[in-house]
Amino acid sequence: MVKSKRPNSHIQNDFNDDIYNHNKPQLWIGPKRVPFGGLKDFQYRSGCGIKDYNRWHKGQPNDHDNNEDCVYMVIDDYKFLGQWDDYPCDTEMYYICQFVLDLRPPCNQTNYNLFGYNETIGERYRPLSTNTVPPKNITDSTQMVITWTTFNATNASTVEFGTKSLSQSMTGFSTQFTDGGNEKRILYIHRVVLTRLTPGTAYIYHCGSTDGWSPMFRFTAMRNDSDWSPRIAIFGDLGNENAQSIPRLQEEVQRGLYDTVFHIGDFAYDMDSDNARVGDEFMRQIESIAAYVPYQVCPGNHEYKYGSGLMNNHYYSLNIGPAHVISFSTEFYYFLQYGWKQLLYQYYWLINDLKEANKPENRALRPWIITLGHRPMYCSTDDRDDCTHKQSIIRKGLPIVHTLGLEDLFYESGVDLEVWAHEHVYERMWPLYNLTVRNGSQSHPYTNPTAPVHIITGSAGCNERHDSFVKNPPEWSAVRISDYGYTRLHIINASHLSLEQVSDDQNGKIVDKIMLIKDSHGIRHKKDSC
Known part of the structure; x- marks a missing residue:
């Protein structure tokens, strides 16, 4: 990107008319007109605008014939050397490529908020059913x-x-x-x-x-103040066939047990199957849930059809009671055939959102920070999924370069609870960072722990049945349950949060329960982990 006079001068001097063929005398430099934008509304592919620096030739841009949507730099005329003009994008010219050597945000991070917002399941699969959901401006209750x-x-x-x-x-x-x-x-x-x-x-x-x-x-x-105690049902991997948890969830929602529901990826198995009739039937089944409480979702690997890796409403955050909840797409890391840009945008949106949540005035109101993502960082199943590897992609980042990993970001940003699915089991970890248990104390591990708590809740029921566990779990795995069921999250107040695992196999019995207690919340430093 040409963000100042200095790189503009470098380009105009290094690629002047003495260097290359005069048959292609100009140089594309990247900006493209924003769809439905104004005459001077241009953006780079990174999402950054050009308002901070541009060097338009006099009278430009003019969008001649409504067909000039790309920007070139003049380098064959010393009188106008380095100046910019708009021109039809299909014109053959030389061009500049930028190689990213570091992954810092290329412009003000607030730009990335344009791609993260709140919505329910994508419009691609709307069946004959009724859903409620808070508006995109989630603060407007x-x-x-x-x-x-x-x-x-x-x-x-x-x-x-x-x-x-x-x-x-x-x-x-x-x-x-x-x-x-x-x-x-x-x-x-x-x-x-x-x-x-x-x-x-x-x-x-x-x-x-x-x-x-x-x-x-x-x-x-929905209430928008922080002085209340929301009750939430959380699960992932719920399909049409073998949807064992649905009847109990339907009953409990209509009895008023929950304020909202979070479905952490993998719907219907699959929403697009049989020309989306499977998706239609799934939505009819959950209507008796989603028509009564907001049904919030994040994407899983089974939502890959029709370009699921593209940027749209795959990540968002919301405030509920004394908690700030962040839902994001783990699938951007695995479906790179759709491109890498959405992964980079999401990563810096996460940075920006966590910074905002950690402002003293915001963390005082919403001390709990909870993340929701489909594929976990850690698991002890024997299916060779990515979470079974010590260098899992979600945890450590893309292979070889080990960048864009989330464990350090979430740890340093003071995330308290990380909820996952994908593995068709329930697994609770001890407070955990970098493969190391960080309990609060030996007798009270979940009181003032020094690392996030991880929960996997992917056993709501689907046609792929259960995953099996390894025989000898790692030391960071605390509880492992293969019953079909779902998780209840009760955010009690600023210091207490409870988690219960409901077994549908055992007629609604609570098969696991913890109380997470934090007397203080805030950012952590890596040196704290030594």
Whole structure:
């Protein structure tokens, strides 16, 4: 990137007209016009803009014939040497390539927030079901987004709602969606944003139009203060077939046991199967969960179809009670055929988000930092997955170069709890960093530990059944359970957080439970691990 006068001068001097063929007299330097942007809105592929430095020739850019979306540097005319002009992108010219020798953010990190935001399961698979989800601006607890899908276009997208009766009505919009399978099935995705809700208040609602209405559902508007104790159901790897946990989750959600649900990757097995009919059926099954509480997700390896490695809504963060929760994509590390840019953007978005969460005023309000990702750093299964290796990619970064790993980042940023799935088991680790147990004390390991706690909860039930454990677990593995089930997370207050593992095989029995206690929260330093 040309971010100042100095590299601009280097380029204009090193690639002047005495050096190469005059048949290609100019030099592409990288910026491209932002889609739907203004005349001077250009970006590099890194996502960085050009407002801090540019050297436009007089009267440029002018976007002649609405076809000049790329930027070149003049190097064949000494009168205008080094100046910039916009030009059609399909013109053949020489160009400059930038090789990244270090992975520091190439521009202000706040730019990366453009690619991380809150949403539920991708629109590609909306079935005939109803979902609730907080709005993209998750801090606005006066809103709730209702989403549903129909096989036919309707005359309106409407939600009728109220506290005791359907006394209010809001309309939204629908979009036509064509599935990526060979049948190219067409569905209509409807979205309505409910506004002016009272945080913590229960509402009833139904959605549809005069063409037909859904059953009656209910939800409670999310609170946005930190002085409450959210209860959350967490699990991963839940499919249509052998979906053993669904009936119990349906019952517990409708009994009001949870404020939200986090599904940590791998849905339906698979959402795209049979031209997305498997996804349709899965969404119908979870409607009796997702229509009552926000159903938050992150991607897993089974969501790889149709470019799952591309940048969209694969990572986000939200505040809930006294916790800051970060959901991110581990799949960017493994599906590099879709490119590496999304991995780099996510990594620096994580840095930026964790820095923001650790500002004293923010950490005082939300002392707990919890991360959610599909593929774990550690596991003791015998399936040869990446987490079984000492140098796992999520933990240490990309092979050979060992960069973009997350263990050091999460450790130094004071992450308290890391929740994973992918392995079709439940496994709880001792407080852990760099393959070393960091218990608070021998008698109270989860009281003031000096490293994050890792939990794997990937046994909700799917057609791939269970994974098996190695016979002799490493010393950092505390508890291993192969029952089908899910995890309950109760963020009690600023210092206490409880985790329970529910066994569906044993009729809802709690088969594991810990209380994580932290008298203080904050960033850590590597020297603390010595």
